[in-house]
Amino acid sequence: MNLLVATDRSFDSCLKCTACSSSCPVAAVLPDFPGPKQCGPDGERLRLKSRDFLDVALKYCTGCKRCEVACPSDVQISDIIAQAKVKYGEDKFRLREFLLSHTDLMGALTRGSADLVNKLTGTSVVKFAMDKTLGIDRRRQFPAYARQSFRSWYKQVEEKQHIYARQISYFHGCYVNFNAPELGQDLVTVLNAMDIGVKLLAKEKCCGVPLVANGFHKKARSHAEFNTRACHTALKQGSECIVSTSSSCAHMLREDYPAMLGQSEQQVHEHIIFITRFLSHEFQLGNKPEMKPVRLKVGYHSPCHLIRSRGVLHTLNILREIPGLELHQLDSNCCGIAGTYGFKKENYTTSQEIGQPLFDQIEAGEFDYIVTDCETCKMQIEMSTSLQVLHPVTLLAMGMSRGK
Amino acid sequence: MNYDCLVIGGGLAGLTTGIRCAEAGLNVAVISSGESALTFSSGEIDVLGTDLSGRAVQNPFTALESLVQHQPDHPYAHVGTGNVAKSLDWFQREIAEAGLPMVTSGGLWDNHWRLTAAGALRPSWLSQQSAGALPWGLENIQRVVFVSFTGFLDFMPELAAAGLKTHPVFQQAEVQSLNIELPLEHGRGATADTMRAPQLARAIGESDVELICTRLLEQVNDADLVALPACLSAGRKNWLTVLRRRTGLRLVEVATMPPSVPGIRMLSALKRRLTAVGGFMIPAMPVITGDVSYGHVASVQTPDDELHAKQYVLASGSFFSKGLKSHAAGEISEPVFGLDIDVPETLSGQSFLVPEGHGFNRAGVRVNVQLQPSLNGTVIENLHVAGSVLAGYDPVIEGSGGGVAISTGWMAANEVIKKVALP
Numbered sequence: 001m002n003l004l005v006a007t008d009r010s011f012d013s014c015l016k017c018t019a020c021s022s023s024c025p026v027a028a029v030l031p032d033f034p035g036p037k038q039c040g041p042d043g044e045r046l047r048l049k050s051r052d053f054l055d056v057a058l059k060y061c062t063g064c065k066r067c068e069v070a071c072p073s074d075v076q077i078s079d080i081i082a083q084a085k086v087k088y089g090e091d092k093f094r095l096r097e098f099l100l101s102h103t104d105l106m107g108a109l110t111r112g113s114a115d116l117v118n119k120l121t122g123t124s125v126v127k128f129a130m131d132k133t134l135g136i137d138r139r140r141q142f143p144a145y146a147r148q149s150f151r152s153w154y155k156q157v158e159e160k161q162h163i164y165a166r167q168i169s170y171f172h173g174c175y176v177n178f179n180a181p182e183l184g185q186d187l188v189t190v191l192n193a194m195d196i197g198v199k200l201l202a203k204e205k206c207c208g209v210p211l212v213a214n215g216f217h218k219k220a221r222s223h224a225e226f227n228t229r230a231c232h233t234a235l236k237q238g239s240e241c242i243v244s245t246s247s248s249c250a251h252m253l254r255e256d257y258p259a260m261l262g263q264s265e266q267q268v269h270e271h272i273i274f275i276t277r278f279l280s281h282e283f284q285l286g287n288k289p290e291m292k293p294v295r296l297k298v299g300y301h302s303p304c305h306l307i308r309s310r311g312v313l314h315t316l317n318i319l320r321e322i323p324g325l326e327l328h329q330l331d332s333n334c335c336g337i338a339g340t341y342g343f344k345k346e347n348y349t350t351s352q353e354i355g356q357p358l359f360d361q362i363e364a365g366e367f368d369y370i371v372t373d374c375e376t377c378k379m380q381i382e383m384s385t386s387l388q389v390l391h392p393v394t395l396l397a398m399g400m401s402r403g404k
Numbered sequence: 405m406n407y408d409c410l411v412i413g414g415g416l417a418g419l420t421t422g423i424r425c426a427e428a429g430l431n432v433a434v435i436s437s438g439e440s441a442l443t444f445s446s447g448e449i450d451v452l453g454t455d456l457s458g459r460a461v462q463n464p465f466t467a468l469e470s471l472v473q474h475q476p477d478h479p480y481a482h483v484g485t486g487n488v489a490k491s492l493d494w495f496q497r498e499i500a501e502a503g504l505p506m507v508t509s510g511g512l513w514d515n516h517w518r519l520t521a522a523g524a525l526r527p528s529w530l531s532q533q534s535a536g537a538l539p540w541g542l543e544n545i546q547r548v549v550f551v552s553f554t555g556f557l558d559f560m561p562e563l564a565a566a567g568l569k570t571h572p573v574f575q576q577a578e579v580q581s582l583n584i585e586l587p588l589e590h591g592r593g594a595t596a597d598t599m600r601a602p603q604l605a606r607a608i609g610e611s612d613v614e615l616i617c618t619r620l621l622e623q624v625n626d627a628d629l630v631a632l633p634a635c636l637s638a639g640r641k642n643w644l645t646v647l648r649r650r651t652g653l654r655l656v657e658v659a660t661m662p663p664s665v666p667g668i669r670m671l672s673a674l675k676r677r678l679t680a681v682g683g684f685m686i687p688a689m690p691v692i693t694g695d696v697s698y699g700h701v702a703s704v705q706t707p708d709d710e711l712h713a714k715q716y717v718l719a720s721g722s723f724f725s726k727g728l729k730s731h732a733a734g735e736i737s738e739p740v741f742g743l744d745i746d747v748p749e750t751l752s753g754q755s756f757l758v759p760e761g762h763g764f765n766r767a768g769v770r771v772n773v774q775l776q777p778s779l780n781g782t783v784i785e786n787l788h789v790a791g792s793v794l795a796g797y798d799p800v801i802e803g804s805g806g807g808v809a810i811s812t813g814w815m816a817a818n819e820v821i822k823k824v825a826l827p
Contacts, residue, residue, distance in 0.1 A: 017724075019439035021600055022663035031607035032594035069688040070439035072724065277708070302687070310708060313433065313686045320431075329679040331672070332687055 011041035011080055013073040020067035020077055025334035026060050029353040033060045036067035039084075040077035047088055054088040060350070061085075062338030063213055064304035079259075086217055094214075096134040100340040101214035104206040107145065107178030114145035137348035141383045143179045143375075150181035154200055157188055164197030169234040169242045171227070171272070173249040174206050175375040186397035187245055187275065193289035193400060194282060199239055201230040207249040210340050212256075224257045232268045241271045243278050245393055247306035247373040248339065250274035255309055274306070276373065276392055280314040283321050291399035293324025296368040298395070301330045301358065301381065303374035304338075315373055315392050322399045328365065333358040337380035352384065359384045371395055407431045407713040408824045410704065412691050412740065413727065415440040416806065417791025418719035419674040420491075420813030421820070423498055426683035428821045434678060435711075437690035440671050441725055441792075446528075446659040447634075447666025448518055448535060449506070449810065451492060452480075453527035453803020458759060460527050462540050464807070465489050465513050477746070477796040480804070482773045483811045489513070491814035492807065496530060502677035504669060506530045509537045516540060519631050519658045521559055523550070523567025523579075527803055532666050534637040534644050536656035538629075547578045549624045550631045550658075551616075554585040555597035556604060558661035559633035584619050586612045590640070601660040602668065605635040613643045617650045630655050634665040691720075694741040699782045704740070715820040718743075718769070718777070719791040719813060727793035728768060736767045738793065741784075743777040746770045746795035761801035768795035775816050786823070788816035 020036040021027055027035040039058050046053035058081055067077040099106065110117045120126045121142040131138035150172050161167070168191070176184040188198045204227055208220035231242050231253075244250040253272040258265070282288070300319060302312045319327050336354030341347050362370055362385045370381055370389045378389040390398075409425050411418045414436025422434040452464035456474055461467040468488060472481035480488055499506055508530055509516030515527040516537035531537040538545070548568060550561035561581035569579045588596065589609025596604055624630060634657035637644040648655050659666050675685050694716070695702045703710045720727030720740065729739045736747050748763035769777050775788045790812035792799060799805030 017444070018600065018662045019443060022443040022602070022668055023439055027600075027603055029606065030592065031588070031590060031599055031603045032592040033603075034598055035600065035603075072438045072726065281709075307688045310689050310706060313435070313684075313689060313709075313711070316433070316684050316686070329684055331676055331679070332685065 010075045011044045014041035014071075014075050015073055017072065019070040019072060020075075023066045023070040025064060025066060025336070025354045026062055026350065030060055030350055033057050036061070036077045036081070040067065040080040041075050044080050044084060047084055051088045054084065058085055060347075062334070062336075062341045062354075064334050064338055065308040066304055066334065069308055082212065086215060096136060096344070097214035097340075098216075099134065100136070100343055101210035101216055102206070103174035103178075103210055107149070107174050110145045110178065111149065114147050118142075118144045131345060135345040136343050137345040139348060140343050141379065143175070143379055145178055146181050148181060150177045150184040151200065153181050153185065154188075160192075161197035161199060164192070164195055166195065167197045167199055167239050168278075169199045169201055169231070169239040171201060171204055171207075171231070171242050171244045171249060171253065173204075173244060173246045175246060180375065183245055183391050183394060186391070186394045187243075189400065190279075190289055190393055190396050194287050199234065199237075201227075201234055201242070204230055207246075207252040208256075209248045209252045212252075213339055213341070221260055224260050227253065228257060228261060228265050228268055231272060232265070235268065235271055241273050241278065243273050243275045245275045245373075245391060246375055247274060247303045247309070247311060248376070250311075251305040251309045274309065274311050274314070274373070276315040276318050277311060279393075279396075280317040283318060288321060289396065289400050291321075291323055291396070294322055294395070294399045295324045297326040297328070297366065298369045298371045298390075299328050299330045299362060299365050299367045301335065301362075301370055301372040301377060302332055303372055303377045304334050306373050307332065311373070318396065319371065319392055322395060325395070325399075328367070330358065330361055330365075330370075333361075335377045335380045337376045339376050342376075342380060351380075355380060355384055362387055369395075407433055407711075409433075409715045409717060409820050410435060410711060410713040411717045411719060412704065413719035413721055413725070413791065413793075414675075414685065414687070415719065415721055415725065415791060416442055416674070416809040417813035417816075418717070419678055420495065420810050421717045421719060421790055421817045422678045422683045422685075423674070423681060424494075424814055424817035425820055426678060426681040428817070429682075430821065430824055433684040433686050435686045435689045435691060435706075437688060438725070441721060442667045442671040442674075444662040444664060445667040445670070446518065446520070446535075447532050447664060447668075447670045448528045448659075449492070449495070449530035449806035450527065450803040451488070451515070451529040451807035453515065454801060461515060461803075462527075463511075463514055464527075464529055471802075475796065477770075479794045479797055479808045479812050482771060482775055483815045487815060488807065488811045491811040492529070494814060495810045498677055499670070499673055502673040502680070504532065504673040506532055507537055509539050514540060517542065519564070519568075519656065521564060521633075521658055521660055523564035523569075523571075525568075525571060529807070532669070534634065534657040534666065535659075536654065538656070542573050545574075545577065545628045547580075547624075547627045548574065548629045548631070549580045549582055549627045551582045551584060551620070551624075552633055553596050553604065554583045555595050556599065556633065557597055558601055559658065564631065564658070580624075582619070582623060584616055586615060588612060600663055601633060601635040601665050602638065602663055604633075605637075605639040605665060608636065608639050608643060613646055617647060620647070620651050620653060625651070625653070627653060631658050632656070633660045634658060635660070638665045638669060691740055694787075696741055696779055696784060696787075699779075699784050701741075701784060701787050714786065715823055716787045717813075717816045717820060718787060718789045718793060719809075719816070720793050722768070722792040723764070725792075727791075730764070736764070738769050741777070741779060741787070743769045743779055743784075743789075744781065759801075761798040765798040765800055766796060769793050770795050774819055775812060776819075788819050790816040
């Protein structure tokens with residue numbers, strides 16, 4: 001996403017076929033949203049003449065990128081809309097957007113007081129107050145913070161990682177570090193079982209996905225520079241690659257950083273890989289942890305950003321390698337949360353309506369678990385259905401522990 | 405991890421192959437890129453609408469016999485007329501299993517008519533219930549009314565009425581148009597002129613349906629046929645069924661300008677069927693090249709990866725879907741494998757609408773009777789080709805697009821199943 005460089009002229013390639021409009025989850029539920037074609041390539045033509053043509057409806061776009069997947073002419077529709085929000089939108093500081101988007105800062109602030117914070121954000125009084133003062137919908141469940149961060153847990157296993165001949169680095173992201181350290185632990189278990197040591201970057205910052213979505217572009221760029229330098233150092237120190245367990249972080253690091261920072265660091269960005277793609281390649285070469293049958297029926301939900309970064313096949317490939325697993329691919333429907341989008345009061349209903357077909361299919365499927373690669377999809381599905389959601393890596397680790 | 409079959413292309417042909425392979429117990433993944441052309445389509449299946457002399461065809465399965473005799477390189481000739489019928493019969497059962505029952509007219513093997521948004525009648529074989537197949541004789545249709553909703557741009561009732569009026573059968577008939585202004589209960593203040601059909605479908609509520617019902621009963625209650633834009637059967641409720649019941653009128657839905665509600669519905673049903681029978685649907689994965697040596701595909705490449713399977717099916721579509729590529733010098737190529745292709749001498753006619761069709765529509769991949777293509781003259785044994793990337797037919801002029809996609813997709817699957825079963 002080249003937000004700070006030359007204007008994207010890909011809109012000139014639009015041939016008005018409406019394939020994007022057919023696939024837009026927002027247009028499907030909001031009759032007053034004109035859809036990606038009009039908000040993106042059509043609107044950009046007008047906005048270039050005058051910023052008065054800025055349509056307020058742009059704010060409804062979730063940035064899911066399904067329009068870009070549908071487009072036969074490679075128009076960067078979602079990027080055009082995201083850029084327009086920055087270029088022509090109001091440049092005003094908003095506390096809610098700041099709080100929702102600075103996930104690493106929020107995580108750091110709650111360190112040592114996770115139990116208290118979790119209790120507070122779960123109470124109706126606090127939810128009511130956040131709804132009224134900030135516009136964060138009170139019906140939304142907040143992800144719980146973990147007592148011990150992943151980085152702090154990792155210190156116990158750091159020494160042991162050196163015994164492995166092969167080393168890779170893990171970009172854990174804010175969610176694993178502050179909310180789901182157990183996923184990071186599962187990853188270490190799985191990779192160690194495949195004779196691969198796991199290192200962390202010396203330091204990492206939020207990948208920038210929520211920053212971009214909420215208008216903090218300069219900050220996102222500085223995070224991109226920081227993380228790229230950290231990845232560069234890791235590669236120089238002998239890591240084969242950098243893996244991420246978050247489909248959105250991975251998409252940002254691999255696909256969006258090069259556009260933000262130019263092609264000079266291409267060598268680094270090419271070595272950042274979403275975990276299932278890495279595992280799928282290893283499995284194919286015969287490097288696979290030993291697993292015993294898991295005897296579970298699971299539904300797999302493909303996150304929008306994983307689709308856009310061409311990752312669905314890899315996740316399905318590794319899930320197919322888990323013995324005994326009854327795997328069903330769910331229809332490709334957006335869950336509706338779109339990162340921080342669904343937390344905002346004005347988007348809550350839209351978000352839930354977008355997700356409804358997915359929730360209905362999940363409830364009807366008699367699954368033991370739902371599997372998905374994205375942390376916000378997980379939050380949305382767990383809040384909106386009766387099922388628990390697992391990461392593919394967690395499912396692999398479950399297969400292994402049964403093998404012990 | 406290894407697949408028995410990778411299908412390149414997630415349109416009608418590719419999904420047909422995927423479903424049949426998955427049902428036979430094969431590990432199959434359908435790899436698609438972009439949006440299928442089905443979302444632009446009428447959501448109907450045409451088998452053969454026009455014969456070689458340009459006349460409308462009542463029984464497509466009989467007419468096929470003469471077509472394949474005259475055109476031995478037609479995809480239907482490779483499949484064989486008996487198999488065409490078998491494959492379509494199979495498809496009708498599959499799509500019903502997927503929750504979208506489709507109907508033929510009175511006689512099981514006869515065509516019926518479907519209305520287009522321009523008011524033309526086209527022969528079709530299998531229709532969604534919302535489209536309401538019109539019988540071949542068009543008996544007892546003396547008064548026709550095209551209805552739309554004020555402001556909606558993707559279906560013009562005046563245009564449709566004028567179009568139908570030019571049809572020989574309807575020159576004496578009364579053909580009218582009617583616009584109804586709707587409050588759009590769930591429109592959140594937006595008006596119909598900013599909406600495409602799927603959004604209009606979503607915006608319509610109970611109060612709109614009541615209004616439509618009242619206006620129809622007041623103004624057109626003696627009509628023999630009332631045609632509406634296809635946006636009533638896909639909303640919060642199947643309002644079309646409600647309206648049919650309340651008015652007692654013969655109501656049919658007509659596919660609008662894209663995005664097309666019935667087309668999208670058919671695509672969703674087929675994808676759902678694929679995953680229900682154990683196949684996998686891989687979106688957003690363009691296949692860039694294939695590695696072929698000594699008549700064997702070793703792998704195919706996506707922008708990031710190399711994928712392997714025992715068998716491959718190419719169902720990548722025509723020009724718009726990038727299954728075929730046209731070059732400035734008038735050359736045409738198949739971009740993934742660079743397969744041998746057939747190109748007619750004349751690529752285009754003198755005007756936009758020519759009765760014999762344009763040559764480029766007949767261009768495509770040349771195959772043998774097992775639907776195997778060749779590369780520089782060498783047959784590729786583990787690759788089969790299906791759908792509109794094939795040479796030798798003109799889906800526009802023949803009205804055969806759906807039938808060719810399904811029958812070749814079905815046959816490609818049969819070939820794959822046979823080969824995978826071999827020790």
